[in-house]
Amino acid sequence: MYKPSIRRPALHVARQTPLPIRVSRPFIRHASTEVKVQRVRFKKRIFTRVTLASLCLYTAAYYTYFQMIGRQLDRLDEGEGVANPGRSPADPTLDEDDELEPIFIPLGLTKARPKTYYKGSDPEWQEFRKLAPDQKKHARMRDQLVAIVRTQIANDKRFKPRMGDINITVGAHWLDITFPDGPPTEYERSGLEIGDHIAWTARPVTELNYHRLNRALYPTAVFSSVLASSKYLVDRQTQMVKRFFNLPVSEEQQKRQYRNSVLGKPTTPTGIESGSDADSTQRSSVPPPPQVPQAPGSNPQEKNVAFPDFSPAPPKSMALSIFASTLAKNWHAFKLEPPRGTVVVSGLIEIKGSKARMTMDVNAAYDPKQDKFVMLQGAIRRIQDMSQRPKGGN
Incomplete structure (x- = not known):
């Protein structure tokens, strides 16, 4: 008769199927041998080529220093002793007079000290009381x-x-x-002081130097001037691109362009332009005179090349004039x-x-x-x- 069978997955059947066991011959051959693990420590060589070369180099440097510079210092000491025969080398005032000022290396920014006020017992306040009436x-x-x-x-x-x-x-x-x-x-600046010993100290800074340092670190006037001139150049290039593609130009850009064109033309005190149409047509009909090339060095200005003229030149473009005017507007004097x-x-x-x-x-x-x-x-x-x-x- 027909017997129903249960379908089992292939993975389940594979698990029940015994796998063949294979034993390698080398493993059977050396199964009885014992494996010994021995720890080994590698030691570095003390005298290597780099070590010997460094030792020779430092030895030669120290020898040269003590043989050459040391003798020069001894000669200077002997010369000072001859110049000042009344002072002995063991004089305690010798070191005090020859004491060098310690070297100060500023690190970090300059900061302001807490604000202080006059007291009634201060001599400054007493002078104020005398002067007031x-x-x-x-x-x-x-x-x-x-x-x-x-x-x-x-x-x-x-x-x-x-x-x-x-x-x-x-x-x-x-x-x-x-x-x-x-x-x-009062302002101070922290840093390292190198003398007989190295210490972290703070030295006072004048108010003028404090403002100069802040202006150098945060040049707001120069940045605003560069931003204004760059904005003008970007607007000008944008107008040129729009004209090239026949795109409409905004009214604000047209007003700005007209203002710049009017400012760029020289005018008379009465407000009339210096050049009229008749004069321009008359000047255009007359051919310009031929330009004679000058030999190098014939120009008197070229002869004084070693001594240039440091007089400020006027701005030749609208961008430079905008930069100069913005800088003069934002460049304020220090309020001390x-x-x-x-x-x-x-x-x-x-x-x-x-x-x-x-x-x-x-x-x-x-x-x-x-x-x-x-x-x-x-x-x-x-x-x-x-x-x-x-x-x-x-």
């Missing part, structure tokens, strides 16, 4: 500062064409006297704090000339002990001509 001294300080500023402007040749003859006794001024609450902020123990005198001083008048913003520091100004900073606030003409014409 003396109104005659205040008036003399103001007059002294006004005379200094006006004299400097009158002696400066750069203001002569614009200002004319300056009268230092004429003009108004508005000056305030302020007593600081504390000394200026008044020195310790000084009084701040700040305000406006008017300077009158025969052609124009000037108003200067002044900030000065007066030292009561020395009875003079130790710091002076000034900037031109405005210049106005005595006679003003209409720019639109008559």
Whole structure:
């Protein structure tokens, strides 16, 4: 009869099937032998070629140093002894006088110290208390500062064409006297000090050097100038590409292009362009004269090649003019704090000339002990001509 059978997977059948066992003959042949494991340590050679060469090199260097430089130092010591016969080598003052200043290697950035303030017992505050009620001294300080500023402007040749003859006794001024609450902020820089010993120390840094270092590390004015000139060049190239493919140009780009074209043309004081159409057509009809090639060295400017002219050249392109104007706009002078123990005198001083008048913003520091100004900073606030003409014409 028919008997139902169970279907088993091939993997199950393969597991039940006995596998043939094969034993290699070498394993049977050496089955009775014992395997011994022995540890071995490899030692490095002490005297190798590299070691011997390094030893010879260092020995020759030390020998040369002690034979040549050591003798020179001994001769110098003997010469100092002959020059100063009264001083013996065992004199304890010899090392003190010949002590060299330790070498300082700055590491890291310069940082400001915590702000401090004057106390009532400080000598600076006592000087302030003596100076505060003396109104005659205040008036003399103001007059002294006004005379200094006006004299400097009158002696400066750069203001002569614009200002004319300056009268230092004429003009108004508005000056305030302020007593600081504390000394200026101090700055320090950490680093290694190498002398008789090596130590990690901090040395003071002047405020001017601190601002110079920050300007060198973070040149924001130069970066903004480069960004402005680069933006102009990118916009100009974009306009050229759009014109090449006959693409529409935005109104803002057209206005900017028109402004740049107007600024690039020289104009007369009345606002009319220097070259008219008639003059341009007349000049175009006349052929230009032939250019005669000059021999090398015939030009007087080429003869002084070793002594170049360092006068600043005017910008020849719109990108350079944008860079220069942006740099002059963002390049500000350092605002230094008044020195310790000084009084701040700040305000406006008017300077009158025969052609124009000037108003200067002044900030000065007066030292009561020395009875003079130790710091002076000034900037031109405005210049106005005595006679003003209409720019639109008559």
